[in-house]
Amino acid sequence: MSDIFLDLRNIRKEFSGVVALDNLSLTIRTGEIHCLAGENGSGKSTVIKVISGVYQPDGGEIYLNGKPCQKLTPISAIAQGVQVIYQDFSLFGNLTVAENLAMNVHLGNRRHLMNWRETRAIAEEAVKRLGVDLDLDAEVASLPTAGKQLVAIARALMSDARLIIMDEPTTALTRKEVETLFRIVRDIQARGIAILFVSHKMREMLEISERLTVVRNGRKVAEGPISEFDEPTITRHMTGTDIRHQPYVWTPPAGTVPAPRLEMRNVSLPGVLQDLSLSIRPGEIVGLSGLLGSGRTEAALTLFGMKPGYGGEILVDGKPVRLRSVHDAIEAGIAYVPEDRLSEGLFLPQSINRNMLATCYERLAPRWVINRRKAEELTGGMFRAMQIAARSGEQAVNQLSGGNQQRVVIGRWLLTDARILILNGPTVGVDVGSKAEIHHKIRDLAVQHGLAVLMISDDVPELVQNCNRIVLMHRGRFVEEVESATTSEDRIGETLKTFT
Amino acid sequence: MAWFRRSEVVIAGILMLAMILIGLINPAFWGLDNLFSLLRSNVIIGIMALGVLLVMISGGIDVSFPAFAVAAMYLTVKAMIALGMDGVALPMAMATLMGMAFGCVNAVFVHNFRMIPLIVTLGTSGMVRGFLLGVVGTSMININAMPQSLLEFAKTDIISLSKPDGTTYGLTAMVLVYGGLALLMHLVLRYTMIGRSVYAYGGDAEAARRAGFNPAKTVFFVYAVAGALAGFAGLLHSGMIWLANPRDFVGLELDVIAAVVLGGASIFGGRGSVLGTMLGVFMLVMVKNSLIIMKVDTTWQRVAVGIIIIIATALTAWRDRRRQA
Structure with a gap:
């Protein structure tokens, strides 16, 4: 031919x-x-x-x-x-x-x-x-x-x-x-x-x-x-396997409606964010989407203490917190997995263990000396819990696949006893197989640890499958909030298209 | 429209300001004899800086050139005396080739063994200096023993003037040698593919390889030319100061790298120009010269040069970051 x-x-x-x-x-x-x-x-x-x-x-x-x-x-x-x-x-x-x-x-x-x-x-x-x-x-x-x-x-x-x-x-x-x-x-x-x-x-x-x-x-x-x-x-x-997508359903424990884990009340940032109000209960996965420049990343950074000039109120487990620095956010139990985990989140040539410990050294070293045994216990446990595919925790992170790297970042935050997990583009650049596993892991975490998860993504199907609620953002405002069960990918896609 | 943002224009502007300032403090600065002597001091540093510029554009760094220069110079002068040789062209060619050979050693390690240029050139620098002093000798060759042809050549002036008190001064013809080499380097960098390959390689070595450039050719060209210029400058220097000292040029790498960075070349590679480098060399020589006139101790001069390197590098890095954005 x-x-x-x-x-x-x-x-x-x-x-x-x-x-x-x-x-x-x-x-x-x-x-x-x-x-x-x-x-x-x-x-x-x-x-x-x-x-x-x-x-x-x-x-x-x-x-x-x-x-x-x-x-x-x-x-x-x-x-x-x-x-x-x-x-x-x-x-x-x-x-x-x-x-x-x-x-x-x-x-x-x-x-x-x-x-x-x-x-x-x-x-x-x-x-x-x-x-x-x-x-x-x-x-x-x-x-x-x-x-x-x-x-x-x-x-x-x-x-x-x-x-x-x-x-x-x-x-x-x-x-x-x-x-x-x-x-x-x-x-x-x-x-x-x-x-x-x-x-x-x-x-x-x-x-x-x-x-x-x-x-x-x-x-x-x-x-x-x-x-x-x-x-x-x-x-x-x-x-090579069937990946079945089941939407995430969040059911409040019988009888009681738990208090919100994270609550934002009229949070604003001059020129960027306006009057954001949102509450996430333990075990909920809330999606956040919007066009690039809609302010979604800024909203995440505000929650992570990187925009100290914000106005309004943020409450964690009912207690008001003032997030002036990353340190404040970590203290309050907030963890953030950035969009570009490679440049912002990980120390690539360093081992898995060191990366996982990066945010909790303070806790491990009460008198300036790191408690090695405790450190090994923590990393070993998390290595197994996150099911990281690597020879050992001493392997360098840059030898891992994207999906495994993502697990290292999430594992690190769990070591800080985070109660609120903010994920910005959790599966960007990750292939389908690992993507499904990461989603699975996130759901598990939300259910078992009672985490409040805020998932920011461009990937509408990802949000619809994994979140019980989705918030759409445009020009610094939360413009729409929908229950995943009552909407479809196409409808959200259409709404996003009207934002220009 | 963007001409005023070009590094060369900025450097020239700063240079003019500095000259006016120095002139106000010390009116003798603008005297022809001082300017001539300044230009003379530009020659050796300037020729070496052309080589370092080439290495820096390619994304590397070279700290071995002072060692190569002193080795090429001392070996050539020794050979000339031993063989009773005279002339200028042949010895110059010898020193240049010797420097080029040393440079190729650098290139072998950088290209074939994929080693970091700083480490390679530190190593070759130490070896060459050590061998020179250990094997060839440690004694200085002074004016009485120096080959006369070299001294005569270096004495050539293009302008000769005399002061009212009868002493004469002039502008050395060596500035023409420097100017010629600079022009040649500019033409090579701008109008030949090998010159453009240096920029390409310094911008993104992997992309250069994919585009079809031959990385071996580029790396060998860069280090061979840097070595050749160092060898040439070394011998010329001995003629100009009437002395062949095997311990010469210690610490010169600091001055030359400072001058090149001051001239707007990026330490990350890919950016730099001959004109900028010449301005940088002039600025550095002028600052050092003024420090001498102000009777600042040489140890403190090194502090000043160190500060210049840091500030100039910070400025170029800031410039490059802003361009990426």
Whole structure:
């Protein structure tokens, strides 16, 4: 068949005895949008690196344009029209947009001298091809994420690409930016360029792609037109198990309605938050959503003592507290798991144990010396309780998967005897399997420890499944509060769309 | 429209302010003889700074160049005396090649062994200095023994003037050598792909590799040129001060790195320009010169240079952070 651009046949790749790809086959047709789905560690990135010539397979064949490729190198892959847009975009932040756009063309022509006029012409051409507006003289580092992505796409188009591989392209984008990206992707497709969309976001896969290949443990487990798939089937293929979603139901203990664990009374922050009132009872999981910039993160930070200038009243277990610092918040029993746990929450090169103890050293060291035995007891117990998949608590956190890292952060807060848990985007960048386990854990915690949980997320299905109530925020106000049982994902989605 | 925000313009502005200020305190500052002597002091630090600039743009750091400079200088002078050699071009080429060879050793460790440049250059610096003193010798070679051709070359003036009291002073032609090398470096950095690869590599080494740059080529180029410039500057220095001292240049790395950072280069790599570096060198030399005129002890001068490094680095880091935002 001539309309097949790329054909991987029975590709095998091992890394020092560990099989990363096992008899994997993948075909991509000219001008199609193909989605490669799989959990973290399933072999997705190895596939990308084989296609782009970074890795040489240990077995199997690669056909490009119907011709077998003996040895594919990064240079020859580019020459055949394969372009990869990496998650980090692989741009030079210190150089201008124009130079970034032209660099590959210059390198492709094996230039020795830099012609700035030609550079500018190439860049103008690139921007024209993509049909977007970019300041060519701006330094790339000064652009927002979506802008950087446009530069990366425009650059890929410049090298006469036949196949553009996008690795997790929507991770750092807002909903609106994702829509723009999809429009551009369809536009590129219309020119006969194939797109391989690598993702683990179900919604987006179903929305954009025409065909889908699912990999698990280095093998292809499913392939076919997108119409043959829906969310549960993709999930099943990706994880190998059925993940059943049961909505979270909170029932107050028989007879009595317990006092709220957390209560906000007319909390406001000049210019950002206005008159927020909310109460969460023990065992409740309350969802909070809203567009980026709606003030939801600020609301969380206020509760965590990081916005000392707030007005209004905050009560924990009926007692008013004044949260002027993170220290105050921890004392009051409030724990916060930040959005970007990697940069804000964890000490990556340090061990699991040290990370878990980070917030309770004070308690362990009453006289300046850390009580080792007690520390080991605590971390050992939490390591088991959180079911962290690691050799031991001494393993460094950066060797763990996203889901396990998240457990370390949550485990840390439980060690502080937190009674109120604020989760900001608890499963961002976490794959489906771990996501389900984290959700399960959060529910368990809420029920067993009587925690009050505030879950902030962009992921509406996540909220509907795991929260008993959902609060929607817009321009610094709580505008709507719904019981999860009486609403649907679509209705919340619609409401969010009206916020602009 | 954004010209006034360019680092070079800011540095030039600060430099002018400082010059006016110093001139007010000490009117002799604006005397031609003082300015000429200032420019003369720029030459050696400036040539070395060009090399360090290159290393810093690539995201590395080099503290070994003073050792390379002194080794290339001392070995060349020793060889010239032993062989009865004369001339200028050949010895200069020898010193330059020696520096380049040393630089390649740095590159091997940085590229092939993926070691941190600071540690590598600290190590090679110690080794080269140790070998020089332990194996080659510790005695100074003074004006009587120095090869005359080198001294004659370094004495060349482009302007010669005499003061009313009969003493003469002039502007050394070595500033032309410095200026020529600076221009060459600017052209290489701006108008060749190898120059752009240094910026690319310093901006994001992994991205440079993916784009198709050859990282080995870039790293070897950077450290070889830095070593070559150090070797060249070392020998030129001995001609200018009429002395080959195997213990010379101790602590010079501080001055040169301070000058480069002052000139707006980022210690994180990816940013820096020849013009900025030249301004930074001038500023540093001027500050040190003024401290001497004010009879500040050399130990305190080092304190001042240390403060300059900290402040300049803080400013560039702040600038870079703001650009990311």
